[in-house]
Amino acid sequence: MWTFILSILIVGSYGSCYWNDMCSYTLFGTKTPYDTIRGDIRDTQPLRNCEPISVWMMTRHGTRHPEESEIHQMRQVIRVKKQILNAHMEGRGELCAQDIENLYKWEWKNALDLTPSELTPEGFVQLRSLASRLEERYYKLLKSLDEYQMRASHEERTQMSASAFLQGLRKTRQYFKISTSFPNDLTTRPYRYCRKRYEDILIGPKIPKEINEYINTEDFKRVCAIFGAEQNGSSGASDAEANPVSVRRVSLLPQLHCPIAGSLVCYIY
Numbered sequence: 001m002w003t004f005i006l007s008i009l010i011v012g013s014y015g016s017c018y019w020n021d022m023c024s025y026t027l028f029g030t031k032t033p034y035d036t037i038r039g040d041i042r043d044t045q046p047l048r049n050c051e052p053i054s055v056w057m058m059t060r061h062g063t064r065h066p067e068e069s070e071i072h073q074m075r076q077v078i079r080v081k082k083q084i085l086n087a088h089m090e091g092r093g094e095l096c097a098q099d100i101e102n103l104y105k106w107e108w109k110n111a112l113d114l115t116p117s118e119l120t121p122e123g124f125v126q127l128r129s130l131a132s133r134l135e136e137r138y139y140k141l142l143k144s145l146d147e148y149q150m151r152a153s154h155e156e157r158t159q160m161s162a163s164a165f166l167q168g169l170r171k172t173r174q175y176f177k178i179s180t181s182f183p184n185d186l187t188t189r190p191y192r193y194c195r196k197r198y199e200d201i202l203i204g205p206k207i208p209k210e211i212n213e214y215i216n217t218e219d220f221k222r223v224c225a226i227f228g229a230e231q232n233g234s235s236g237a238s239d240a241e242a243n244p245v246s247v248r249r250v251s252l253l254p255q256l257h258c259p260i261a262g263s264l265v266c267y268i269y
Contacts (some may be wrong), residue, residue, distance in 0.1 A: 017096035034063065034126050041137045052141050058188070059130070061152075061161040062123025068116045078108055119157040124164040131168025142172045151179040153188045 018024070026036045066074060081103060087093045088100050095103070135142055152162035162178050169176060184193060191197055200206060214220055 017099050019096065019098045019102055033122075040133060042133050044137070052138055055134070055138060055141065057134075059127075061119060061155075061158045062126040062164065063120045064123055064157045065112055065115050065118050065120055071112055071116055074112075075108065081106065117155075117157060119160040119164075123157070124160060127161045127164035128168035131165040132170065135169050135172060139171065142169070143175070145175065148176060149179055150176055151185075151188070152181055153185050154181045154183055158188075 026032070065071075084093065084095070085100070085104060088095065093100070150162065150166070152158040159178075159181070166173055166176060166178060186193065
């Protein structure tokens, strides 16, 4: 009886723990892991009285490491780790013992500092698995193509993603090669060279205006008050002038040809 009551008190005093939380949050906007929300093309039902004659795909690269500026900001979590552990030692923490142990064992991976923006091992597996599922679904078509094009933009992460995709075509890879990439690729990255986007978004007033509107909302002020942050934030003006980019006047989208029977087109950007 006393053991049962003691167990209730121990569980109730700390609430749920991160290490055994079965309902942990998994959606993080554009940072959501692909395998968390992806579908499976192998489960799609074939259309009645139809058969595939070509495959077109434009896909992003796999999960990559953060950029240098992001890594610098992320390293600040090391300081937060020390603060949490010190608070726990002083009896001011509310985390479970296992959460504290896991946090104590956690260390910053120095490899992140050496490989900014590069493809992660998980990202490589993502593209390889995607190709494997595609091949299983359209094996007969991929084996008998009349022509194909497989091209990636010139960044390292997209080149590695293309290699991973090709590796995933285990039964038909001998039929394919990755086409030569080139800079300023209007097919894979038209947004990079759009002057309107540069003027309206990157250096224009739209982003600062939306930021100002958001930080003046009651919800944002309430969150700032909870965390003890300053409520009068800066406007967060664009730093585009400090990081000028080359802009060219080009059409927003290149002209794409109609699908050709027995063809495969795959762009990775």
